[in-house]
Amino acid sequence: METFLHQVIAGLATGGIYASVALALVMIYQATHLVNFAQGEIAMFATYIAWTLIQSGMPYWAAFFLTIVIAFVMGVLIERIIVRPVEQAPVLSVVVVFIGLLVIFNSMAGWIYTYTIKTFPSPFPSSPPFGSRLVSSHELGAIGVTLVVLALLWAFFRFTPLGLAMRAAAQNPESSRLVGIRVGWMLALGWGLASAIGAVAGMMVAPVVFLDPNMMAGILLYAFAAALVGGIDSPGGAVLGGFIVGVLENVLGAYVIGNELKLSVALVLIVGVLVVRPSGLFGKVHVTRV
Amino acid sequence: MKLNPTLSVTQRVVGLVVLIAAACALPFLVSNYTTFQCTLVLVYAIALLGLNILTGYNGQISLGHGAFYAIGAYVTAVLMDKYGVPYWATVPAAGAVCLLVGFLFGLPALRLEGLYLALATFALGVSMPQLLKYKHLEEWTGGVQGIVIIKPDPPFGLPLNPDQWLYYFTLAVMLVMFLLGWNLLRGRVGRALVAIRDHPVAAEAMGVNTARYKSLAFGVSAMYTGVAGALGAIAVQFVAPDSFNIFLSLTFLIGIVIGGLASIPGAIFGAIFTQFIPNIADQISKAAPWAIYGVFLIGFMYVMPVGVAGAIRILWAKLTRPKSSTPQSTGQPIVEGGPHGN
Numbered sequence: 354m355e356t357f358l359h360q361v362i363a364g365l366a367t368g369g370i371y372a373s374v375a376l377a378l379v380m381i382y383q384a385t386h387l388v389n390f391a392q393g394e395i396a397m398f399a400t401y402i403a404w405t406l407i408q409s410g411m412p413y414w415a416a417f418f419l420t421i422v423i424a425f426v427m428g429v430l431i432e433r434i435i436v437r438p439v440e441q442a443p444v445l446s447v448v449v450v451f452i453g454l455l456v457i458f459n460s461m462a463g464w465i466y467t468y469t470i471k472t473f474p475s476p477f478p479s480s481p482p483f484g485s486r487l488v489s490s491h492e493l494g495a496i497g498v499t500l501v502v503l504a505l506l507w508a509f510f511r512f513t514p515l516g517l518a519m520r521a522a523a524q525n526p527e528s529s530r531l532v533g534i535r536v537g538w539m540l541a542l543g544w545g546l547a548s549a550i551g552a553v554a555g556m557m558v559a560p561v562v563f564l565d566p567n568m569m570a571g572i573l574l575y576a577f578a579a580a581l582v583g584g585i586d587s588p589g590g591a592v593l594g595g596f597i598v599g600v601l602e603n604v605l606g607a608y609v610i611g612n613e614l615k616l617s618v619a620l621v622l623i624v625g626v627l628v629v630r631p632s633g634l635f636g637k638v639h640v641t642r643v
Numbered sequence: 644m645k646l647n648p649t650l651s652v653t654q655r656v657v658g659l660v661v662l663i664a665a666a667c668a669l670p671f672l673v674s675n676y677t678t679f680q681c682t683l684v685l686v687y688a689i690a691l692l693g694l695n696i697l698t699g700y701n702g703q704i705s706l707g708h709g710a711f712y713a714i715g716a717y718v719t720a721v722l723m724d725k726y727g728v729p730y731w732a733t734v735p736a737a738g739a740v741c742l743l744v745g746f747l748f749g750l751p752a753l754r755l756e757g758l759y760l761a762l763a764t765f766a767l768g769v770s771m772p773q774l775l776k777y778k779h780l781e782e783w784t785g786g787v788q789g790i791v792i793i794k795p796d797p798p799f800g801l802p803l804n805p806d807q808w809l810y811y812f813t814l815a816v817m818l819v820m821f822l823l824g825w826n827l828l829r830g831r832v833g834r835a836l837v838a839i840r841d842h843p844v845a846a847e848a849m850g851v852n853t854a855r856y857k858s859l860a861f862g863v864s865a866m867y868t869g870v871a872g873a874l875g876a877i878a879v880q881f882v883a884p885d886s887f888n889i890f891l892s893l894t895f896l897i898g899i900v901i902g903g904l905a906s907i908p909g910a911i912f913g914a915i916f917t918q919f920i921p922n923i924a925d926q927i928s929k930a931a932p933w934a935i936y937g938v939f940l941i942g943f944m945y946v947m948p949v950g951v952a953g954a955i956r957i958l959w960a961k962l963t964r965p966k967s968s969t970p971q972s973t974g975q976p977i978v979e980g981g982p983h984g985n
Contacts (some may be wrong), residue, residue, distance in 0.1 A: 388758060435941065442948035445704070449900045452893055453940030460933035574769060581762050617773050620766035627759050628751050 368599020745865020
């Protein structure tokens with residue numbers, strides 16, 4: 354029983370990471386109706402920046418927040434410089450641009466930092482919390498950080514005028530433009546926020562999976578799955594989806610099928626959920642008007 | 644072929660004959676290695692036409708076509724290696740297996756649209772290498788080691804080396820597949836596929852059996868990609884799970900977008916890009932070739948957002964448009980752009 358609980362909690366911890374990346378995907382999806390394939394690689398690159406800062410002797414939390422700011426700026430710049438020119442292009446052309454970004458970031462990270470695996474420090478103490486063997490401090494901390502990010506984001510969209518403007522720009526760009534919202538900049542801001550969230554996820558996952566240019570590949574996939582299981586237009590659903598996918602993956606891997614097929618089985622289950630509920634668990638069901 | 648609507652039938656036939664003659668002369672003009680690379684271009688062209696039937700014409704996004712390519716390749720490899728079937732007989736077998744698998748996969752996929760379909764196919768693409776490595780299948784698939792195939796010799800004592808023969812064999816299969824594809828897409832079925840992409844509800848109201856055509860598109864598309872996989876396995880003489888990773892599927896998607904969605908010649912442009920751009924990127928920068936590749940991708944999309952075929956179509960329309968342009972000029976692209984919806 355105790356090992357089972359341990360597996361569930363470890364699943365929740367990785368689920369928190371998936372949830373953060375899923376949240377980043379949902380943010381960009383809501384504004385543009387596109388899935389940003391480069392999200393994971395942007396997060397990975399931001400984590401490398403954090404690593405550089407920490408190596409240069411900066412205290413962890415200073416590096417943490419500075420990285421978030423850098424990632425935010427990076428996201429805004431990517432939107433302004435690279436994505437904006439193809440705004441009007443067909444959907445799949447934009448997807449190809451995203452794939453282009455993905456390979457560029459991956460390759461640049463490998464080029465600058467080499468492909469050797471690096472350790473990344475955890476800000477949380479290495480001794481287990483409350484003397485319990487059930488959960489490590491880092492797992493608990495990662496879950497906590499995810500929930501804080503979610504709460505901040507929710508408050509931002511719910512209570513601030515800027516958050517309201519961003520939601521309006523995503524829902525109805527034409528009308529928002531008419532009432533004076535700068536829709537283009539709202540989009541750039543969305544990209545910035547998504548990159549910042551991704552950076553947090555990257556810094557939380559790096560101590561567990563270690564830092565290397567391909568560390569986000571699997572995570573992005575799970576996050577994508579999480580976002581879709583929860584419903585791609587529901588941020589809360591995306592977070593819950595992240596936790597579901599994390600626990601499912603961990604428990605299945607430990608008890609049912611072993612590690613070699615766990616990715617496949619998790620994905621098959623997710624697709625199964627989608628066949629029954631094609632809009633995800635919490636997604637809006639779109640009714641088409643004829 | 645639908646290169647542009649303004650050429651007369653004779654002009655098109657002459658153009659095609661010239662192109663095919665050029666393709667036939669190629670192996671005598673270039674080295675064996677280049678011939679091998681061109682064989683792969685032909686292989687990719689078949690695979691991309693397959694994906695284009697599904698994604699370009701029918702609007703169903705697939706991020707997992709590498710899986711069908713893998714199935715085709717493995718069917719050929721297992722048949723040749725374990726059962727001693729001659730190489731030419733494995734190609735239709737691979738196509739048939741993929742037709743069935745694709746059709747069966749297409750049935751649950753009917754409920755999924757847009758991103759959800761993309762995820763389901765993505766899952767297929769990701770799972771395929773893991774399945775091929777699965778230890779209970781190792782008896783056939785050879786596990787991580789894969790299977791080595793022997794390169795076929797030219798038959799009837801033809802004065803060709805194996806590379807050249809394989810090129811001609813692949814070219815012949817490609818021409819047949821393209822002819823079949825063209826014939827399929829220009830008529831009733833093609834119109835039904837495009838109608839489903841552009842407006843599913845209207846298509847259904849017009850009496851198009853959406854479910855049947857969508858799963859049919861999946862099956863046919865998988866069959867093309869499977870045939871390509873079979874030919875690719877024979878050309879490379881080797882199959883292993885890790886050569887069919889998810890990046891292969893993404894490469895196919897990139898290929899059809901760069902080449903031009905819903906365009907038959909676009910498949911060939913995309914295949915040329917797929918085969919040669921990574922090499923060029925590698926020559927430009929040994930340190931970060933994929934960064935150069937990414938720059939190429941983004942650059943192509945800036946210059947030609949509707950792909951090479953789309954760009955040629957627009958350019959041709961501009962060149963041939965009469966000076967006193969009427970609102971409905973003849974050369975306007977008919978199916979520019981991608982699948983609609985999200």
